[in-house]
Amino acid sequence: MSHATGSRVQQHIGDPLSAEPALPLTKLEEIFKDIQSDLRFDHELNGCLNCGICTATCPAAHYYDFSPREIVQLLWTENLEGIYDAMQEKIWACAQCYTCAARCPFGNSPGGLVMLMRETAIKHGMQSAKNVLRPFSRVMLKLISTGNQLSPDMINRDHFADWGPNISKIEAPLKLLRQAIPMPTLNTTATAWEVNLKTSVELYTIWEETGVLKQLETVDENLFDVISDIMDEKREDWKDFLADQEDEKDEKDD
Amino acid sequence: MDKRVTGSERFTGHGPEWRDSNLSSEDARIATSWVEQKIDKRSMLTNKDRVEDVRDIMWQLEKDGEIVVHRVADEHEPMMVKTLYGWDKKIPTKRLWHHKSCGQCGNIPGYPASLLWLMNRLDVEYLDETDQTSCTAWNYHGSGIGNIESLAAVFLRNFHQAYVAARAQGLPDAYYYPLVHCGTSFGNYKEVRSYLLHSAKLRERVTQILGKLGRLVDGKLLIPEEVVHYSEWLHVMRTRIAAIQEIDCGNIRATIHPACHVYKMVPEDAIYDDNINDGNRLANSTGIMQALGAQVIDYSTWYDCCGFGFRHIISEREFTRSFAIDRKIKVAVEEARADVMIGHDTGCITTLDKNQWIGKAAGKPVELPILADCQFAALVCGAHPYKIVQSHWHASPTETLMEKLGIDWQAKKAEFVAYLDQVKAGKQENLYDPRRMRTSGPGFIPIAKLP
Known part of the structure; x- marks a missing residue:
């Protein structure tokens, strides 16, 4: 029996659902439609001959149960259960190098499709996404609150023991070593460069307007709360700065 | 026998239908040799049905x-380049x-410092300012937090700031690129520029x-005519950079x-x-390495x-270090007997530089200095290896490269350590x-208007 669905494959070859799908069909369809409706979808997926050149050159395929060819095939054939299954773990293996895209004779971008699936996994609050991103929260905190992904104080021997003893070959306080960088913007330790307060406030507007904060709240509510507090503080600082500017202007005018 | 049954082989990547072909080494070489012939050719990238220059759309929209x-x-x-x-x-x-790059500035500060130093030497006017965010794409590609709208808005915000930044110096818009x-x-x-141009x-x-x-x-939205990477600037400036070279690197x-x-x-x-x-x-x-005379x-x-x-x-480093050592560092050392690996991107320099020491634990004690192209160029043009190139942030053995270049790195390091006292006193030298x-x-x- 064929379900009422817009899925191209289901209309032509029938319902690929197994007897006991992990989620109801309507939910699986909703997930697929979220992937498919992204404006990038048709650009990234153009057909597939199963040639496998993408998987042959894929670094993640060397080490994980991951195949870009499989990702493309699942999406091309609209295999709803397979797509959902791949979103549990496989999509997080991709290293985002885009070797697959450069090599694909059809102009597909499996790496780009993986990004659409990751975004959708987050939108649907999949537990797998929450688990995978938990160790990444320090980076997300830094990026969303400051606009810098990486800061000097994150690079230390405690966090990166496997990088060995030579993270810095000169024994001196981090602050002093950063002051010795001949670019004044880089004399910082908590951000990669000094970020203008106005810049941060503008970035927060972008996060809000584009739904990024909502994504964050879905995967990590605690982190969302922490970042919201930081944003409130910086916005207050910016308001204070503007008020001070007004006061100064008034004084001059008087 | 299916090796997976015994668990003696860790197979990943090709689905449960996969079976070992059991080809001999020679047969495997013959079977894949056509790939090797094609893989190094430019045609590997150009063999596409649909190609468009989005700048045509851009001019029409304007x-x-x-x-x-x-x-x-x-x-x-x-x-002009091709x-x-x-x-x-x-x-x-x-x-x-x-x-700027958050990864470069955060952990390889000699990367941007070397670039700015070269610009000073070549009398190139520039602005390094605080009103910018990172592109946020490292986080996006890593986590999926972000989306096409946020990436586009960040891109346009930063590039708009580049457009208006000169106002602070009393200079006109569009002064800096x-x-x-x-x-x-x-x-x-x-x-992102391509998607912006395509999607109303x-x-x-x-x-x-x-x-x-x-x-x-x-x-209206401000769209850049070209998106330009620093390595492209370095490329077109290679002859001028070679003209100020002080250290011969023909043995590298x-x-x-x-x-x-x-x-x-x-x-x-x-x-x-x-x-x-050969254009492949x-x-x-x-281009810059050859212009400087390196092999x-x-x-x-x-x-x-x-x-x-x-x-x-950040969180699956077993993959990162295994790939970096097995597929890059080890190959460059064993096949090319390399003195250095040169890159032109943040993540690559970090990964290749930092993931060598751990190789000892896996019985792969490989060592290869890792530098960005502009750091190498600055070094052979006489930049200080610590004050400018900031080689102390590199975990890989940059000292062996400096020795081969005839640079007394121990003396330079001692100079830098002494210089730190000057920095402590607030008298650091800036670019x-x-x-x-x-x-x-x-x-x-x-x-x-600053001088």
């Missing part, structure tokens, strides 16, 4: 009054706005956001790691030159990524006037 294009003007003294399909690309050579330091930013921005809906959405930020020009065997996000994302915009690698590979980095040595896994993986380098770095907000002191 003509239709929908967008404003930030041009690479004569004042930027552009040089890209993958033989198209022209304008590379500005002066009046540059540095769009943005120069992108990070390879991922470069790839991401080009991809995306343009409409981000116009609302940029409007709220006061980041429109005449009520260099391997090049081309960065994925520089030439695999939006590949049609990457620079190819028939006189460099990206010209960036190879550029090939190795079989040149096309592989570094293993960075965005999220992997530019620090008053330039704030163009608005707290700490900004309006300066009509």
Whole structure:
């Protein structure tokens, strides 16, 4: 029996659902439609001959149960259960190098499709996404609150023991070593460069307007709360700065 | 026998239907030799049905009054290069706005410092300021937090700031042209520009956001004529850089790691030159190394990524370090007997540099100095290895490279340690006037026109 669905494959070859799908069909369809409706979808997926050149050159395929060819095939054939299954773990293996895209004779971008699936996994609050991103929260905190992904104080021997003893070959306080960088913007330790307060406030507007904060709240509510507090503080600082500017202007005018 | 049943082989990647073909080594070589013949050729990237130059759409949209294009003007003294399909690309050579990389500035500060030092030596005017965010694409590719709208809005905000930044110095808009330091930013921005040019809906959405930020020009989105990576600037300046070279590097065997996000994302915009690698590979980095007289040595896994993986380098480092050692460092050392591996992107330099020490634990004690192309160029042009190149942040043995170049690194290191006392006293040497770095907000002191 064929379900009422817009899925191209289901209309032509029938319902690929197994007897006991992990989620109801309507939910699986909703997930697929979220992937498919992204404006990038048709650009990234153009057909597939199963040639496998993408998987042959894929670094993640060397080490994980991951195949870009499989990702493309699942999406091309609209295999709803397979797509959902791949979103549990496989999509997080991709290293985002885009070797697959450069090599694909059809102009597909499996790496780009993986990004659409990751975004959708987050939108649907999949537990797998929450688990995978938990160790990444320090980076997300830094990026969303400051606009810098990486800061000097994150690079230390405690966090990166496997990088060995030579993270810095000169024994001196981090602050002093950063002051010795001949670019004044880089004399910082908590951000990669000094970020203008106005810049941060503008970035927060972008996060809000584009739904990024909502994504964050879905995967990590605690982190969302922490970042919201930081944003409130910086916005207050910016308001204070503007008020001070007004006061100064008034004084001059008087 | 199916090896998976015994668990003696860790198989991944090809699905449960896969079976070992059990080919002999010779048969396997014959079966795959056609791939090796094709894989090193430019045709591997150009063999596509649909190719378009999005700049055609860009000019049409400007003509239709929908967008404003930030041009690479004569004042930027552009040089022309050819890209993958033989198209022209304008590379500005002066009046540059540095769009920094969070990874470079955060953990390889000698990378941008070397670039700015070279610009000082070549009398290139630039601005390094605080009003910029990272492109946010490292986080996006790692976590999936972010989306096409947020990436587009960040891109347009930063590039708008580049357009107006000179106002703080009493100079006109469009004075500076943005120069992108990070390879991922470069790839991401080009991809986002393409989607912006294609999608009226995306343009409409981000116009609302940029409007709220006061980041429109005449009520329209500002789109850059070219998205330019610093390695492209280095490439077109290679002859001028070679002219100020002080240290001979003809004895150096260099391997090049081309960065994925520089030439695999939006590949049609990457620079190819028939006189460099026979036009079969990206010209960036190879061009400057050859101009400086180094020996550029090939190795079989040149096309592989570094293993960075965005999220992997933070939270799945087993993958990152295994790939970096097995597919890049070990191959460059064993096949090419390399003295150095040169790259042109943030994540690659970090990954390849930092993931060598751990190899000892796995019985793979490989050691290979890792530097960015501009760091190597600065070094042979006489930049201080610690004050400018900041080689102390590199975990890989850059000292062996310096010894081969005839640089007394121990003496230079001692100079730098002594210099730290001067820094402690607040008397550090800077590459530019620090008053330039704030163009608005707290700490900004309006300066009509700096010398």
